[in-house]
Amino acid sequence: MTLLDGKKTSADIKEEIALEVSELKRREQKTPHLAAVIVGNDGASLTYVNAKVKACERVGFESTLIRLPENTTEDDLLNEINILNIDKDVDGFIVQLPLPKHIDEQKILMAVDPDKDVDGFHPTNVGKMALNLPTFISATPSGILELLDRYNVETSGKNVVVLGRSHIVGSPMSILLSQKRKVGNATVTLCHSRTKNLAEITKTADIIVAALGIPEFLKADMVKDNVTVIDVGITRVADSNKKSGFRLVGDVDFEGVSKKAAFITPVPGGVGPMTIAMLLKNTLLACSRKF
Template sequence: MILLDGKKTAADIKEEIALEVSYLKNNGQDSPHLAAIIVGNDGASITYVNAKVKACERVGFESTLIRLPENITEEELLNEIAVLNVDNDIDGFIVQLPLPRHIDDQKVIMAIDPNKDVDGFHPTNVGKMALNLPTFISATPFGILELLDRYNVETSGKHVVVLGRSHIVGSPMSILLSQKRKVGNATVTMCHSRTKNLKEITLQADIIIAAIGIPEFLKADMVKDNVTVIDVGITRLADSSKKNGYRLVGDVAFEEVSKKSEFITPVPGGVGPMTIAMLLKNTLLACQRKN
């Protein structure tokens, strides 16, 4: 069993990006500049955005954090986005989700300039991704592709089963891995809450991508020997034996599934760290395109 170490791989990618930034500066160009808008005081969102700001500092990016109150109107938020769209100093920006209930997520995503949409959520970029055209691939799927590539996990001709059909992970992964690309050329089955005979399907899989948000859902009796497992889920479970009172688990019952796996991602330390690294990579790409 080989661990797909997202923490180490993400650190390697950040070092590579830092070298690229140094090259840009040495050639008289500006550093990439990433901005983030966060609305309200959601603890998880604040933690995640702060991690992004620290990552920017580490690789030499400029970063701007715009914190807006929970009760901001949708129109006011759209105005903030419009300002960033025309700011030539900003190469890319994100609006941290989730947003308060009175704000339409899709309307906000649609308002972002696709050329600055480093989250890769705008329909223009999703459409280009589906057509295998150059674009911003959303950070989590991008990170999964990079992990598979750097660990030389063969995908061509393999049967991939994707658990979950979200617009952020499941749907794009099913498209990307079926495309004619280096990490692709797979036969893909997407499963979801209405899928029948799920265990029969997962037992056929060479590669499983679990992104359904149900803690430890995928068990050892659902996978065949030498399977590759990518665990996208992360959930806090109460655990009185831990000092902080909880433990983090994924969508995969790691202890039992890892015994049958050829490759598997841990939780934490697998897909999670890759997401921020690939957001930085998209921002670098946006800067290079602008230049």
């Protein structure tokens, strides 16, 4: 069994990006600039945004963090987005989700300039992704493709089962892995809460992408030998033996499934660390305007 080490892979990607940025600076070309907007004081969101800022510093990017109070109006947030849209120095920006309930998330995401949408959430970029046109691919699906590629996991002609149909992970993964691309050409089955005889389907899979958000849902008796398992889920589960009082688990029963798997991502340290690395990669792409 081989662990698909997202922590190491993301560090490798950041090092590669840092070298590219160093070369841009040597040639006195534009330094990539990523901005992030956060509304309110959600602890997890603040931690994640601060990690993005630190990652920018590590690779030599310029970064801007815009913190707005919880009571920021939708119009005020739209105004901030418009300012970033027209700021020629900002190559890409993200609006950290979730937003306060009084703000329409879809309206906000629609307001982001698609050419600066390094999260890859704008319908224009989602449509280009679906048509296999050059665009920003959202960070989690992109990170999964990168892990499969760097560990030489064969996808062509394989049976893939994707568990979960969210717009952020499940749906795009089902599209990307079925496309004619280096990490693709697979036969994909997308499963969800209404799928019947789920275990019968997962047992046929050469590769499983678990993105349901249900702790330790995928058990050993639901997979075949030598399966590749990508665990996207991450949930805090109470554990009195831990100093923190909890442990982090994924959507996969790692202890059982890992005994049958050829490749598997750990939680934490698998897909999670890849997201920031791929966000940086999208920002570099935005700066270079290669598409």
